[in-house]
Amino acid sequence: MSAPTQLACPTCERSIVWSEEFPFRPFCSERCKMVDLGAWLTEQHAIPGEPVDSAPEAAGPDAAQPRD
Secondary structure, eight states: OOOOOEEEOTTTOOEEESSTTOTTTTSSSHHHHHHHHHHHHTTSSOOOOOOOOOSOOOOOTTSOOOOO
């Protein structure tokens, strides 16, 4: 049998073992998991790519009409 996989928590870099002992893996705790989620939500983390224009497209014939 091989040795359990050890890795560092992506948030605090604490060494953890990939096992049931760390249910929030790859994070060492729920706190570290939530810190990471917050970084994604505030765009401190991002996946590289082309910028997306957030302006709505000009309304075409199939554009949804607002409901009254």
